[in-house]
Amino acid sequence: MSTAADWRGVAAESQDDFTDRVTLLLRDRSRRLLTSLLRPHRRILAVVLAVVLVENAARLAIPYLVKEGIDRGIPPMQAGEGSSVLTTITVVVLMTVAVQAVARQAFLTMSGQVGQRVLLELRRRLFRHFQRLSPAFHDRYTSGRMISRMTSDIEAIDEMLDTGFDGLINAALTLVGTAVLLLVLDVPLGLVALGSFPLLLWLSAWFRRESAVAYRRTRETVAAVIVHFVETMTGIRAVQAFRRETRNEEIFGQVNDDYRLANMRAFRLIGLFMPGIKLIGNVTIAITLIYGAYRTLDGAVTIGALAAFLIYLRQFFEPMQDISQFYNTFQSAGAALEKLSGVLEEEPDVPEPSRPVPLTEPHGTVHFDDVRFEYVEHRPVLQALDLDVPAGQTLAVVGATGAGKTTIAKLMARFYDPSGGRVLLDGIDLRDLSETDLRAAVVMVTQENFVFAGTVADNIRFGRPAASDAEVVAAAEAIGADAFIADLPEGYQTRIESRGGRLSAGQRQLVAFARAFLADPAVLILDEATSSLDVPSERLVQRALRTILASRTAIIIAHRLSTVEIADRVLVLEDGTVVEDGAPAALIASEGGRYAGLHAAWVESLA
Amino acid sequence: MPPTTVTHPHPAATDPSRRRAGTSLWRLRGYLAPYVWALVVMAVSAVGTVAAALSIPLVVRAIIDGPITSGDRAAIWPLGLLALLLGAVEAGLILLRRWVQASAVLGLETTLRGDLYAKLDSLPMAFHARWQSGQLLSRVTIDLSTIRRFSGFGLLFLVINIIQLFATVAVLLNLYWPLGLVVAIAAVPIIWLSRSFEHGYVVVSRRVQDQQGDVASQVEEAALGMRVIRAFGRRDLAYDKYDRQASQLFDSSVAKVRLSARFWTFLEIIPNVALAIVLLLGAIAVGNGSLSLGTLVAFITLMLSLVWPVASLGVILSMAQEAMTAADRVVEVLDTKSTIVGGDRVLDQPRGRLRFEGVGFAFPDADRPLLRDVDLDVAPGETVAVVGATGSGKTTLTALVPRLYDVTTGRVTIDGVDVRELTIASLRQLVATAFEEPTLFSMSARENVTLGRPDAPEADIREALEVAQASFVHDLPWGLDTRIGEQGMSLSGGQRQRLALARAVLAQPRILVLDDTLSALDVHTEALVEVALRAVLRDATGIVVAHRASTVLLADKVALLEGGTITAVGRHSDLLATVPAYRELLSADADLAGAAA
Numbered sequence A: 001m002s003t004a005a006d007w008r009g010v011a012a013e014s015q016d017d018f019t020d021r022v023t024l025l026l027r028d029r030s031r032r033l034l035t036s037l038l039r040p041h042r043r044i045l046a047v048v049l050a051v052v053l054v055e056n057a058a059r060l061a062i063p064y065l066v067k068e069g070i071d072r073g074i075p076p077m078q079a080g081e082g083s084s085v086l087t088t089i090t091v092v093v094l095m096t097v098a099v100q101a102v103a104r105q106a107f108l109t110m111s112g113q114v115g116q117r118v119l120l121e122l123r124r125r126l127f128r129h130f131q132r133l134s135p136a137f138h139d140r141y142t143s144g145r146m147i148s149r150m151t152s153d154i155e156a157i158d159e160m161l162d163t164g165f166d167g168l169i170n171a172a173l174t175l176v177g178t179a180v181l182l183l184v185l186d187v188p189l190g191l192v193a194l195g196s197f198p199l200l201l202w203l204s205a206w207f208r209r210e211s212a213v214a215y216r217r218t219r220e221t222v223a224a225v226i227v228h229f230v231e232t233m234t235g236i237r238a239v240q241a242f243r244r245e246t247r248n249e250e251i252f253g254q255v256n257d258d259y260r261l262a263n264m265r266a267f268r269l270i271g272l273f274m275p276g277i278k279l280i281g282n283v284t285i286a287i288t289l290i291y292g293a294y295r296t297l298d299g300a301v302t303i304g305a306l307a308a309f310l311i312y313l314r315q316f317f318e319p320m321q322d323i324s325q326f327y328n329t330f331q332s333a334g335a336a337l338e339k340l341s342g343v344l345e346e347e348p349d350v351p352e353p354s355r356p357v358p359l360t361e362p363h364g365t366v367h368f369d370d371v372r373f374e375y376v377e378h379r380p381v382l383q384a385l386d387l388d389v390p391a392g393q394t395l396a397v398v399g400a401t402g403a404g405k406t407t408i409a410k411l412m413a414r415f416y417d418p419s420g421g422r423v424l425l426d427g428i429d430l431r432d433l434s435e436t437d438l439r440a441a442v443v444m445v446t447q448e449n450f451v452f453a454g455t456v457a458d459n460i461r462f463g464r465p466a467a468s469d470a471e472v473v474a475a476a477e478a479i480g481a482d483a484f485i486a487d488l489p490e491g492y493q494t495r496i497e498s499r500g501g502r503l504s505a506g507q508r509q510l511v512a513f514a515r516a517f518l519a520d521p522a523v524l525i526l527d528e529a530t531s532s533l534d535v536p537s538e539r540l541v542q543r544a545l546r547t548i549l550a551s552r553t554a555i556i557i558a559h560r561l562s563t564v565e566i567a568d569r570v571l572v573l574e575d576g577t578v579v580e581d582g583a584p585a586a587l588i589a590s591e592g593g594r595y596a597g598l599h600a601a602w603v604e605s606l607a
Numbered sequence B: 001m002p003p004t005t006v007t008h009p010h011p012a013a014t015d016p017s018r019r020r021a022g023t024s025l026w027r028l029r030g031y032l033a034p035y036v037w038a039l040v041v042m043a044v045s046a047v048g049t050v051a052a053a054l055s056i057p058l059v060v061r062a063i064i065d066g067p068i069t070s071g072d073r074a075a076i077w078p079l080g081l082l083a084l085l086l087g088a089v090e091a092g093l094i095l096l097r098r099w100v101q102a103s104a105v106l107g108l109e110t111t112l113r114g115d116l117y118a119k120l121d122s123l124p125m126a127f128h129a130r131w132q133s134g135q136l137l138s139r140v141t142i143d144l145s146t147i148r149r150f151s152g153f154g155l156l157f158l159v160i161n162i163i164q165l166f167a168t169v170a171v172l173l174n175l176y177w178p179l180g181l182v183v184a185i186a187a188v189p190i191i192w193l194s195r196s197f198e199h200g201y202v203v204v205s206r207r208v209q210d211q212q213g214d215v216a217s218q219v220e221e222a223a224l225g226m227r228v229i230r231a232f233g234r235r236d237l238a239y240d241k242y243d244r245q246a247s248q249l250f251d252s253s254v255a256k257v258r259l260s261a262r263f264w265t266f267l268e269i270i271p272n273v274a275l276a277i278v279l280l281l282g283a284i285a286v287g288n289g290s291l292s293l294g295t296l297v298a299f300i301t302l303m304l305s306l307v308w309p310v311a312s313l314g315v316i317l318s319m320a321q322e323a324m325t326a327a328d329r330v331v332e333v334l335d336t337k338s339t340i341v342g343g344d345r346v347l348d349q350p351r352g353r354l355r356f357e358g359v360g361f362a363f364p365d366a367d368r369p370l371l372r373d374v375d376l377d378v379a380p381g382e383t384v385a386v387v388g389a390t391g392s393g394k395t396t397l398t399a400l401v402p403r404l405y406d407v408t409t410g411r412v413t414i415d416g417v418d419v420r421e422l423t424i425a426s427l428r429q430l431v432a433t434a435f436e437e438p439t440l441f442s443m444s445a446r447e448n449v450t451l452g453r454p455d456a457p458e459a460d461i462r463e464a465l466e467v468a469q470a471s472f473v474h475d476l477p478w479g480l481d482t483r484i485g486e487q488g489m490s491l492s493g494g495q496r497q498r499l500a501l502a503r504a505v506l507a508q509p510r511i512l513v514l515d516d517t518l519s520a521l522d523v524h525t526e527a528l529v530e531v532a533l534r535a536v537l538r539d540a541t542g543i544v545v546a547h548r549a550s551t552v553l554l555a556d557k558v559a560l561l562e563g564g565t566i567t568a569v570g571r572h573s574d575l576l577a578t579v580p581a582y583r584e585l586l587s588a589d590a591d592l593a594g595a596a597a
């Protein structure tokens, strides 16, 4: 019985994320990303900056104008000299408000649009980058974490753009503007009031430092929540059939609670930061009030100036309150950006060549040259594999499960690069081929055939997006998938949900097969692609194979030897080494051979 | 419903405008019940904060009208210290509120997420087939944090700001009512505007949230289908699909930005306009002596303190709208009735007699039933093989036993009891299935194998692994504790199947279902597994879905599934001899002939 803690088991790298502990490096990395994202918008950003300056100037001018109104507008009226000064000032106030309105709306709209554009660009870049990263990376990283990066982390940034951005910019500008204005109003009083600024800065720096750690943790814990959630929903059938619900809730409860605690820590930090700011503000106001009263009595400042002073201080500290709330979305976004920049700087370990060798007319000659491969260090799966497949040959690979057949297929499709040696197509190292050329030449149908949300026709057309409806139907007919598709409620236009909800396993294999048929590559790899089919369907597929394989190289992996026997050549694999290699008929004939043994066992199993 | 995406329907998304705004959010209030005291503390300290904040300008007035006007220096200090004290109290109350608030709202979010997860865990397969899991994911993450943010920060400040607004206006009316009236009148356009804003915003924010779900679905699909996309070199296609969704989301987000930009601006402007008017009228009043200068200063100070609460109402009301639509989305899931509810019977001494009696089944959106009039009787300890063409409904038939789906007509009984009368837990303990797709999780191999029986002793685990020829797990780097890659990706296909088989065997069910479980095994391994399985199947009732004669031979009898019903039941050799359709499906001659041709 395992405890709630050890359900995940041990893996080779217990790295739970990119563990660059150097904060500075992280900040540097996110700054680089941010700069590259913002650079295309620098013109608009300059305008935004100008607009926001105008807006804040207008905002800050209003209390000043009020002071002028009190100091200069009222005395003439008390003296019975009319209200012309006051009227002028009021008109100026109204004009300032109008300017502020225009500027604010412009700022919000423009900055919002730029923000969304940046976000879109970030989404695109991330998606592209995840696509470039190798299957080995994805094995390690898991789809749940990838999903969490592309949803939750992006969301954190979106939220900042929604609310925090505006607040924070205004806070910063108010800070500077207020400092200047206070000094203009009265230098000694201004200095007293500004005495609190170092304290404020120190408090902010403390909060920034502490909360960066806290928010990084929230990003990591929310990823764990998402990973577990996605896996449960993907495997819901097994979860329910095996009454896994209780245990799952226990595990989910744990990751959920980790996330709660991480958030709690972050919230507590704001819980200290905000009242701290408030306290500093209030103490400053009180001191200014006392000192200001003395200075007023001394005649050094006017009552209006004192009032303006207090108003400014208030105006400064008041939004600081709620802004520190936005500061938290800002910090959260910062942590998200760190994670994203980490992913974006991850180099693909199956890199595309910078100067690819062109492959215009692939013939399909395959050559494995002293290929060695290991998934986990010091656990070789293939050892010194040498293999020549002339163009047009159909090669069958057989062997016990776990022998390394799929590994050969994956190396051929360049899911992985060999740990030693080379894999060549038409004499060119796969590492020198562009992704487009390689994929046009080599197509693999895997054991895990995945069906995408969309119509059946879309799914088949996945093999060749340019294919016409007629070609799609022809491909389905050729491999015998036509009958069941025609039977679906809307035929080829029937929608299937992602992961193939409404198709049976065999039907999914047929769709995957039709896809490959349509793709029409020079090298076709079939990895147990017919295992879920009934015998007549399989026979139809074989008939189709016989025609399509006549002109192309094929690597077929199968356990049912009926499929193997259409091959020109059979390779028997055992623990990663080739133990037999020859034409099927010759191998069957060879007394005591392994393939002969396999074949005999198979024939017996059919009885 | 707003025109979201044509291609991705949101199954249960009801028309948001028909749902009374906020009812869903209100329904979630129960989640705050454990935190009633926290809420009280929060409210009290919030009111205290407002009171303290309001008092400070009054102290300022007292200083200007008192010591400064009279020149009494000594009187400055007590008033100044009072201001200091009030300031400290305000800060202290904020500290208290925030700490209490943190645990309350996080508790709310965490409990709600746990419940949502449990609900999703219990909803039937039919639900999961219909819903895109990206949509579910975005509910569990984005929507919940939207609700959390509102119920903590948003709700409180909505209340505080409104209290502050009313309190301030009251104080202003009290200070000098003609000016106070001006301020009160300024509130009218604010209220009117907020209402009209609400209408537009509900629609846009729901659209944005739904599209976020769509984007999440695309991401998920690209993540899970990554290997196929790569194998066919179709990343541009996948990217375009994603990009379309992301661009739609972008458009809606920009629309949302536009809408709130206008609203937020108005909210900021109205108090300032009122301020200009107050200044003008106030100065005139001071001029003709009906108002003291100190009162005017206090008045204006107080009014300025209103600018921020009113302006921030914009953000808060947007937040409220989003929380309401998020709550709608969450409640949609919580409200989904599970169509598969357990009965209350438990079989004490189950023998494992399984009967299908006139069973019919149709998928919810199908135009005709997939299965009809299926009659099949399996005696305790007997094993039946189900044979049928691809897509004939074999997997569906087996899924009816543990009630992953429910029959539409007829009934399935175990020992004469309708499976719908049994508790779900006891039923699923009686039945274990090795699925055609292994469905492994990125957990330790042990956890994967003991899925149906977490307390299985070591010896049983070892035995089950042996039956399934899955002893290779002992050779993994950390043996049984090695983490199996996501969906078992670090294992070969056959290894995965054997692990899934071991899982079903370990559950020691009365009824064991093997759904084409040996398809990825090589002939040798298959033979070994079959020998071991024979022993297991002697004790249990078995259903074996098979394509190959060798597997069929595990069974005592064979049922041929054809055209949605069982057309023949009998021994393998008899069926071969008498039923042409069966011969067509399973004949060794045909297979050999096919191979030799």
Ligand SMILES: Nc1ncnc2c1ncn2[C@@H]1O[C@H](COP(=O)(O)OP(=O)(O)O)[C@@H](O)[C@H]1O
Pocket: A139, A375, A376, A381, A399, A400, A401, A402, A403, A404, A405, A406, A407, A408, B485, B489, B490, B491, B492, B493, B494, B495
């Ligand atoms: N992603 C992976 N990480 C670690 N080990 C792996 C991975 N994929 C396969 N293996 C191991 O490599 C060996 C060969 O696997 P594979 O090539 O899939 O065998 P098969 O011949 O059945 O296709 C197996 O022992 C398997 O456990």
Ligand SMILES: Nc1ncnc2c1ncn2[C@@H]1O[C@H](COP(=O)(O)OP(=O)(O)O)[C@@H](O)[C@H]1O
Pocket: A501, A502, A503, A504, A505, A506, A507, B129, B363, B364, B366, B370, B388, B389, B390, B391, B392, B393, B394, B395, B396, B397
């Ligand atoms: N969720 C679903 N909604 C509608 N039709 C479905 C769904 N799942 C499967 N089907 C259809 O039901 C039929 C039987 O599927 P299944 O039982 O998996 O067949 P098999 O006999 O190959 O195991 C198939 O034609 C498939 O298209």
Ligand SMILES: [Mg+2]
Pocket: A402, A405, A406, A407, A447, A527, B492, B493, B494
């Ligand atoms: Mg394999």
Ligand SMILES: [Mg+2]
Pocket: A504, A505, A506, B394, B395, B396, B436, B515, B516
């Ligand atoms: Mg099936």
